[in-house]
Amino acid sequence: MTIPTNGGAQSPNLDNQRLSAQLELKNRALAATDEGITIADLSLPDNPLIYVNAGFERLTGYSAAEVIGRNCRFLQGPGGNPQTVDILRSAVRERRAVTVQLLNYRKNGAPFWNRLSITPVSDATGVVTHFIGVQSDVTVEREATDALREANERLRAASEAMRLNLQAAEAVQRSLLPAQLPHVPGMNFAFKFRPCHDVGGDCLNILRLDDRHLGVYILDVSGHGVAAALLSVTLSHMLSVIPDRSFLYRASGDCPGGYRISSPVEVVTRLNQHFLQNPGPLQYFTMIYGILDQVTAKFRYVSAGHLSPIHFPYGHAPRIRETGGIPAGLLSQAKYEEHTIVLSPGDRLYLGTDGIMEAESASGDEYGLDRMLATLGQCSALPLAESLTVLMDAIEEWSVPVGPADDASMLIIERCA
Numbered sequence: 001m002t003i004p005t006n007g008g009a010q011s012p013n014l015d016n017q018r019l020s021a022q023l024e025l026k027n028r029a030l031a032a033t034d035e036g037i038t039i040a041d042l043s044l045p046d047n048p049l050i051y052v053n054a055g056f057e058r059l060t061g062y063s064a065a066e067v068i069g070r071n072c073r074f075l076q077g078p079g080g081n082p083q084t085v086d087i088l089r090s091a092v093r094e095r096r097a098v099t100v101q102l103l104n105y106r107k108n109g110a111p112f113w114n115r116l117s118i119t120p121v122s123d124a125t126g127v128v129t130h131f132i133g134v135q136s137d138v139t140v141e142r143e144a145t146d147a148l149r150e151a152n153e154r155l156r157a158a159s160e161a162m163r164l165n166l167q168a169a170e171a172v173q174r175s176l177l178p179a180q181l182p183h184v185p186g187m188n189f190a191f192k193f194r195p196c197h198d199v200g201g202d203c204l205n206i207l208r209l210d211d212r213h214l215g216v217y218i219l220d221v222s223g224h225g226v227a228a229a230l231l232s233v234t235l236s237h238m239l240s241v242i243p244d245r246s247f248l249y250r251a252s253g254d255c256p257g258g259y260r261i262s263s264p265v266e267v268v269t270r271l272n273q274h275f276l277q278n279p280g281p282l283q284y285f286t287m288i289y290g291i292l293d294q295v296t297a298k299f300r301y302v303s304a305g306h307l308s309p310i311h312f313p314y315g316h317a318p319r320i321r322e323t324g325g326i327p328a329g330l331l332s333q334a335k336y337e338e339h340t341i342v343l344s345p346g347d348r349l350y351l352g353t354d355g356i357m358e359a360e361s362a363s364g365d366e367y368g369l370d371r372m373l374a375t376l377g378q379c380s381a382l383p384l385a386e387s388l389t390v391l392m393d394a395i396e397e398w399s400v401p402v403g404p405a406d407d408a409s410m411l412i413i414e415r416c417a
């Protein structure tokens with residue numbers, strides 16, 4: 001089919017031969033293009049097509065003879081978007097150009113996504129007489145975009161579900177922290193726990209073992225996130241005050257109630273053996289477990305590769321106390337040794353996890369032991385909870401903008417002055 005020439009502007013100076021050569025070239029160019037090209041006549045009722053190129057015939061499967069004289073809406077069918085058709089209708093009515101994507105059907109009934117641009121064409125007097133339409137098959141791009149959008153939506157939903165799960169896990173983990181610490185005449189206790197993700201691998205508690213003794217532990221599971229939190233939750237169950245399921249007691253016929261308190265060495269050794277006999281994913285933990293005698297203020301403890309306790313004797317310089325041992329869950333022959341700290345009136349004992357000292361500044365410097373001791377020294381006259389807030393705020397500020405990269409926890413025992 002050739003492009004109609006009646007009504008087209010012609011230069012009176014061009015001779016007929018040149019004019020027909022030019023038209024021939026235009027017709028060949030229009031026939032060669034992959035895009036569908038159509039012309040609708042606005043002077044005829046219902047704006048019928050008066051020209052379609054070969055590209056349109058290939059795209060739709062309709063021959064020119066089948067479609068000339070019809071409005072191009074015959075390509076539409078079920079599942080189309082009425083709002084897109086409204087946009088086209090308004091553009092034709094208002095003689096404006098517009099580009100839309102709409103669902104069309106080929107002659108054989110196969111659907112395809114048509115990117116349609118229609119542009120008004122004016123005559124010499126400026127009156128819009130025709131519309132030219134350009135149709136492109138964008139089914140592949142459209143399906144890829146739709147698939148990407150759906151994949152993004154699924155990803156967003158999955159990440160939201162994961163966020164909610166983490167929140168729930170965090171609530172479970174927080175519920176295992178001491179709701180309130182024991183009230184012991186002559187002693188004060190405080191703690192702070194700051195997981196670096198929603199859930200963390202640090203865990204701590206002070207438990208009343210009997211009328212005289214308190215069990216104190218702080219532990220740090222390797223790694224952080226859900227796996228570390230799950231292990232710390234398991235450990236907090238093993239370190240409970242329910243004798244028949246706790247590692248803190250041993251069955252003993254000689255003792256009232258049938259149980260005696262396990263020594264710190266027994267507790268840590270048993271935990272180490274338990275995790276070596278029941279290997280899960282490669283995880284280990286460092287910990288300090290100790291027993292505080294309320295009457296003598298003597299703290300007997302064992303360290304499994306944990307950070308040294310920091311003892312602030314009242315009015316004196318801080319002392320970094322004995323640590324050692326191998327993290328639990330690594331080596332079956334690991335031997336653990338008991339150490340003792342006696343708290344005099346006014347003394348404080350700090351048990352922390354390494355997330356505090358290892359908090360890094362933007363330039364990569366660690367907060368470090370010296371800065372921590374200086375901060376704790378400045379807070380020595382503050383109530384315990386306040387001094388912990390000062391310390392945590394200081395490391396938070398140090399590690400701006402991301403915050404500490406590991407869980408950071410601290411527990412303080414004070415013998416009242």
Ligand SMILES: Cc1cc2nc3c(=O)[nH]c(=O)nc-3n(C[C@H](O)[C@H](O)[C@H](O)COP(=O)(O)O)c2cc1C
Pocket residue numbers: 038039040047071072073074075076085086088089092102104114116118131132133134135
């Ligand atoms: C030049 C031109 C080409 C068009 N090509 C198509 C097309 O390929 N597919 C389609 O669904 N509609 C096409 N249309 C739009 C319809 O012809 C019609 O304008 C649209 O369906 C809105 O009007 P209606 O509500 O009267 O159907 C074209 C319109 C013009 C002016």
